[in-house]
Amino acid sequence: MSKSVPDELEPDPYTLELYEKALKDGTEKDQSIRVNVVGNYRQGKTSLTKRLLGNKMRDIRSTNGIEIGRYTCHKTQNGKYSYRKIDDKSFDIVGRLVSVALSKETDGKQWDDDQELLQLSLSQSLKQATASNLDLRKQQVGYSKPERTACTYDRQTSVDGKSTTLRSTTNSSHEKIEKTRKATVRSDQEIYSFTKALHKKSAKSDTHSQTAFDVWDFGGQYIFYATHTIFHSRRAIYLLVFDLSLDLKHIVVDEEFPTESGNRSMEYFLQFWMQSIHSFVGTADGRQPKVILVGTHKDKVKGNLEQKQRYVKNYFDDIKKLFDGTVLLNHLHPEVFAIDNTDPKDMSMALLRETITKIAEDETCVLEVPAKWIHLEKNMKERMHMKILSMKFIMAIDSENEYPLGDLDQVKLFLRYHHVKGTFVYFDEEPISEYVVLDPQYLVDAFKSIITSERFCSLDKELRQVWKKLMTEARLEKCLIERQWGQPNNKAKLFLQYKDILLAFLTKHHVISEATTFDETSKTSSGLGWYIVPSLLRDQSNESELHEFLQGKQQALVTIVMSFENHQIVATIFHRYIAALMAKWSNVCTSGKPLLFSDLCVVRLDVMHAGIAKHRLNVIELSIVSLCPSLQVQSTQADLFRRFSEAVIFHEFGKLRDSIEGFRPYTLEFRCNHESHCGNGSNNTESISSLDDSKIIPCPDLMAHDLNAIDAKAEWFGGFRDADTIPNLRLNDKLISKISHCIGENWQILGHELDLTHVQIEHICEDHPNNTLMKIYHMLKKWCHKMSKKATLDVLVQAMRNCPTLSVQWDGIRNIIDGII
Known part of the structure; x- marks a missing residue:
């Protein structure tokens, strides 16, 4: 299954237009899918994940928050499947650029026509990816190690009438790019590396790229559920894990936070996860995403072999009965798995790996992604240790690429895509639009370091009282935040340095x-x-x-x-x-x-x-x-x-x-x-x-x-406000995109009210035959271009009111005016 634009970006006409523009400069294929391992506390999720990935079963601890890793699946000689971890630090820039070049060849285009693509592939980013050429690169670009002098910067802004200051203490290397000319001289080694990889890959008859599996192990503590909704995705396979040895009516008690889970049973949490998956990212018919039921602790089930098999079958049947008569049942994959995490040779685990791989082959949507994004992604991942980057710094990084994205809106589009994918965290909204979190797990780690801080507070009388207020009144004092984020084991994570920015992100996520x-x-x-x-x-x-x-x-x-x-x-x-x-x-x-x-x-x-x-x-x-x-x-x-x-x-x-x-x-x-x-x-x-x-x-x-x-x-449901209270605001593409969502049936009548000709409206329909939202968006853009400075919000609203048969979502228009969400 292949498509050009991710579902999450498609509903926004302005974003869609930017995306299609970016694709014209070349594309690569994004063939990845998440494996979200979910379920309640102490159900064996972490042990299952380790077995699934072939890791050693040592030092198994409950996951606090979310653990994330990226893997590829390989079929062994004996026909079984295994996972290999992808190290983001190595970031295979050469391989991805080779795939881009090969995709051009398989599209039927002549290699001679792809000189610009080759120039792109042998740019500074490819040079930096060739570790053996490091010394030569230093000579060519005048490389010097930047000073690491501490500096502090503030950003003052206002949200909903509240003044907010985001302060970040960083090193100057974080906010300063060395003034060097862009690297254009390429060594023989670089050309050799690219050419060798290209010929090696093109010699294979099957140029189909491998699916990347992003495995997310969700912490089961009820206390972390507030953060989990952030990371749901339709482009995922869910493993819903539960302990087969416990009755469905068994009350689950979180040993670390016993008062949080209340009197909730196994049955409750199974329903919670299914309802959460469907409600937040499920299709209306419940066909996506797929959920695989995985029962652990098979070894604890009592009885002889026949009794155990009957017990397990009835257990899975009882779970499915919880969802009878609802679309939630459609999410469930027909195959179910009973696993013994203590047995490395359990055949059910091999079958589970195979099932995940087959679902991925059927469900993975291969997206077309702008090829020029590869370089900026690489440059940002190389700075993962910095945790958070400012937009100013990212623009400076981009400007140093030989083929930069250049435009701020294109950089924001790149960040929005990776936010949806789960690579980075970015919101194009004040006061946090100036910052990008380089790892979504970083936010979860920051939150969980506060919530799981009781052992650090036990010896401090002042902090014990503050901790008690947090647990009994949900009151989080800044002194607790500062003490926890300043702990020696947290210093390398830079929580305290980014305190205000992290708190702003957690607030934006509605966690605090x-x-x-x-x-x-x-x-x-x-x-x-x-x-x-x-x-x-x-x-x-x-x-x-x-x-x-x-x-x-x-x-x-x-x-x-x-x-x-x-x-x-x-x-x-x-x-x-x-x-x-x-x-x-x-x-x-x-x-x-x-x-x-x-x-x-x-x-x-x-x-x-x-x-x-x-x-x-x-x-x-x-x-x-x-x-x-x-x-x-x-x-x-x-x-x-x-x-x-x-x-x-x-x-x-x-x-x-x-x-x-x-x-x-x-x-x-x-x-x-x-x-x-x-x-x-x-x-x-x-x-x-x-x-x-x-x-x-x-x-x-x-x-x-x-x-x-x-x-x-x-x-x-008060009537719309008087015309003189509607701001005389000049419309831009972003605002038009928002307004387009509020206009529906008979939109052509509005076009005529705005003095667009019948021919102009016909041309818009021909250009976007299958997307009404894009028709409305381009109709409004055409009017704005025609009217220039006279195309304002108050004029447009009055025109909409002059069309009684026009379908308008007035709540949405009022929300735009009031700046809601």
Whole structure:
């Protein structure tokens, strides 16, 4: 299966246009797939991974966080499969460039036409890859070892009204490129290495490249689940691992964090992982990604051979029954495996390797990747020890390549691709758009070094109290961060040097959130100097505390209810949602205590309003309360709170979902908030669409009051703001790309409203026959080019409002204006 653009980048027209432009300069094939080893604590995942990869079974410890390695699979002479680790430090630049050259030949193009490609392949990056030529290279480029003088730089920025400073203490070698001319002189050794590899590979009849397996061993502690959703991928094969010797009703206790896993059983965690995989990266029909059930501890199953076989068969059947009647069953591969990790000759392991390889051959999507990216990827991987690079430094690295990407947007596209792939971590959003994390595991390591720090705190009275607050109140103090990241064993990891940048990345991932308070004088939120780790929140809310806060105040007429089909993942989503809420608004306190629990978060939206978010089993509920008892809830705040909440939750699920028209991971319902419900809302819920049926509707509980449906819907789904409040903002390609997602059926009518001719619209349709999103994007681009400086957001919105039959997602337009997500 081959395609040019990764699924994750395809929904963005601007990105797609950049990608297709980059491919014109030459391509290479990316044939890789992840093997994600998942499951709960103490199920044998790490032992299984070691056996799978043929590693020695010594010093087996539970994985804290995620362990990552890259391998190729080889078929041995006896027909079995084995894995060989790819060392990123060696980075086979010659081999990859040879593959690029061969792909050109097999495309039927003449070698003489590929001189530019050959020039590219023998560039400075190839020179640097030839270790035997190091001395000669030093003479040619005037190589000298840079000074390692410490320096500090700050970056001041503002997000959601909050001032943020990212500080990084680095060496000057990190931010300075030696002023040398670009290497253009190539040695005989370089030409010989490339030519020899080229002839050797082209002499083989089969030029099919090998699939690279990125093996990710996920830590099973429930405490790390907050980080795992970051690394889900559809381009993966999942091994769902469990202990066959334990009953499915067995309560799993995490020995390191016994209070975190609660009374959750084996059955619960199996459902959690299946629901998580499907919800975050699964196709609608559940056909992708594939999940292989792997039972470990086969040696502990009791009975004779026949009894053991019957037990194992029934165990796997019972697991499959958990998903009967759902699309989750479609994810499961028909072959299941019972493994004895203690037996190096267990034939089931050999069959598992073979099955993984065959699935990879069937499922791996071979992507076309711009060949010019090879050099920058190599240069960045050579600096993995630096942990984090600034964008300024990356641009300087790129400029030193003989064939640089040059354009900032092209470099960002390269980084976005590798972010999706899991190579680097990059967000094109302030305040972290200026930095790239060179290894995603680095973020997990930074987080887990804090969470697993109890043994370092036991001898320090001050830290013991801080640790206790973290475990009981989810309160993360900076002194604990600094002490842990400054430990001798962490110094080489540079956690402390990159403290502010790492905290910004963890905040962006919704793993932690800075605690803030609402300043009544300035009417803004200000930081308190510590962080909340929502996944560590334990206590559930007490109804009396919320009732005390709500007493005498007016709520919105209805509570918005987001009802999820897969309830095991809702707690994880709610924790990440809380982190996003607290990154934008401050927490509300009553009697000196924050209204913040594992199932409740109340935030201060403005001077007059507070927003309430609650989690109940399979739902997340939103409500608004007026802080002035005599005043009703204002629609603008309710509408903003709803849109922000939906955008965050959709974003958590939306990794691959933008291509699905009208996708929503939940159904929208409501509860009646009449005072007769005593502040709890009605027991029953109704679909939000029932508010459209008539002006007055009955209470969902059929109590002796009615509900004004028009007013109830207007509170949460307020009309679009007046034209004079829409900014007179000149449109660029990125903004147009975002707006394109909000326009649907009858888009051609908008084109005519914008004075595009029928012929121009026909040409756009012919250029992009199978992609409506690209048609809309290029229609808007054509208008912008025609109107130049007069093509502004307010003018476009007015044109959209002039087209009553045009399908517009107005929530999306409002989110763009308000800068939400």
